Amino acid sequence: MANLSLKSVSKLFDTQEAVKDLTLDVPDGQFIVLVGPSGCGKSTTLRMIAGLESITSGEIWIGDNLVNAILPKDRDVAMVFQNYALYPHMTVFENIAFPLKIRKLPNSEIQARVKEVAQLLELESYLNKKPKVLSGGQRQRVALGRAIVRKPQVFLFDEPLSNLDAQLRTQLRGELIKLHQKLKTTSVYVTHDQAEAMTLGEKIVVLKDGLTQQIGTPAEIYNFPSNIFVAGFIGTPKMNLIKGNISPSSEGLFFHNDFKLALPQEKMSSLKNYPQIIIGLRPQAISLSTTNSNRNWMVKGNLELIENLGGEKYFYLNLKGEKLVAQVKEDKNYPLDSSLEIFLDLKQAYYFDPATGKCII
Numbered sequence: 001m002a003n004l005s006l007k008s009v010s011k012l013f014d015t016q017e018a019v020k021d022l023t024l025d026v027p028d029g030q031f032i033v034l035v036g037p038s039g040c041g042k043s044t045t046l047r048m049i050a051g052l053e054s055i056t057s058g059e060i061w062i063g064d065n066l067v068n069a070i071l072p073k074d075r076d077v078a079m080v081f082q083n084y085a086l087y088p089h090m091t092v093f094e095n096i097a098f099p100l101k102i103r104k105l106p107n108s109e110i111q112a113r114v115k116e117v118a119q120l121l122e123l124e125s126y127l128n129k130k131p132k133v134l135s136g137g138q139r140q141r142v143a144l145g146r147a148i149v150r151k152p153q154v155f156l157f158d159e160p161l162s163n164l165d166a167q168l169r170t171q172l173r174g175e176l177i178k179l180h181q182k183l184k185t186t187s188v189y190v191t192h193d194q195a196e197a198m199t200l201g202e203k204i205v206v207l208k209d210g211l212t213q214q215i216g217t218p219a220e221i222y223n224f225p226s227n228i229f230v231a232g233f234i235g236t237p238k239m240n241l242i243k244g245n246i247s248p249s250s251e252g253l254f255f256h257n258d259f260k261l262a263l264p265q266e267k268m269s270s271l272k273n274y275p276q277i278i279i280g281l282r283p284q285a286i287s288l289s290t291t292n293s294n295r296n297w298m299v300k301g302n303l304e305l306i307e308n309l310g311g312e313k314y315f316y317l318n319l320k321g322e323k324l325v326a327q328v329k330e331d332k333n334y335p336l337d338s339s340l341e342i343f344l345d346l347k348q349a350y351y352f353d354p355a356t357g358k359c360i361i
């Protein structure tokens with residue numbers, strides 16, 4: 001077990017900067033998730049930690065060792081890939097035992113360790129089978145087993161659940177959490193799936209175009225997104241974003257789109273110097289208006305689509321050209337195309353600067 005530290009790490013492929021100045025501290029035993037859209041530099045970061053890719057600049061430390069110049073096999077990290085990367089001609093036992101065999105461990109120890117791992121991953125009855133007769137979930141468990149059996153200092157996971165169907169993904173996610181609680185090995189997990197990041201990560205790093213957008217706990221990232229990108233990327237359905245102009249008057253500060261909203265008193269001092277802002281509202285902050293809603297924050301919207309997921313219901317609304325999605329609690333039926341009074345809870349809103357994308361308050 002060890003802490004892992006990246007100091008100003010960058011990676012240049014020809015002229016393209018895949019990872020830009022990434023600084024990251026993963027304390028011993030932490031499970032950290034790197035999340036971002038495809039192409040944002042997640043795999044490159046993992047491959048640099050593993051030593052499969054050289055570093056253009058910066059330092060990578062595992063424990064007390066600067067590993068920049070250390071070969072992958074000597075870094076004591078184990079990586080799990082999306083495509084399992086099992087040896088098809090070997091049995092499950094041989095696949096799991098492989099890293100121990102090449103390290104020439106005594107046979108008795110190999111037997112004992114593989115047995116222990118197989119028990120942990122519920123693979124005991126498959127040890128003599130070949131990967132091709134296993135399901136996707138079982139194959140990924142074997143790949144996990146092969147990583148675990150080495151007892152490495154750091155685990156690296158590159159989208160290990162992406163090839164599985166939704167149900168299995170959720171199940172294996174739970175198993176990964178339990179496994180980490182048992183093993184407490186420092187882990188870096190990469191995914192493009194924000195829900196996976198939120199459920200697995202003790203800490204999350206949001207990446208875009210090779211640049212770190214925010215580092216924080218799942219709650220910090222969700223509740224205090226540092227910019228528009230993070231706000232839109234984390235949470236589903238996405239946060240609604242509405243751009244408009246700001247105008248002061250004797251009655252307070254107003255937001256103008258094709259509709260007009262009085263901004264909350266307590267936000268005024270932070271917002272008054274911006275000519276334009278973007279208001280961010282999660283679907284939970286938009287509702288159908290009730291008699292006790294604040295009249296200042298009510299607008300008329302057209303109901304375009306209802307998505308009923310059983311437990312939750314989402315209304316897709318058109319507010320004079322602005323498309324919004326609201327999470328609706330009521331059971332009443334509304335026909336499509338009806339005009340509804342919508343309540344925008346500006347107390348729960350986020351306010352962004354359109355010029356920089358940064359969250360103002």
Ligand SMILES: Nc1ncnc2c1ncn2[C@@H]1O[C@H](COP(=O)(O)OP(=O)(O)O)[C@@H](O)[C@H]1O
Binds near residue numbers: 016037040043
């Ligand atoms: N070997 C390579 N040669 C050139 N460009 C690469 C190479 N590997 C990755 N890239 C580029 O670097 C960027 C980041 O890639 P990658 O780390 O694979 O992203 P992610 O895993 O987040 O989808 C992408 O634009 C990709 O095209």
Ligand SMILES: [Mg+2]
Binds near residue numbers: 044
């Ligand atoms: Mg990748």
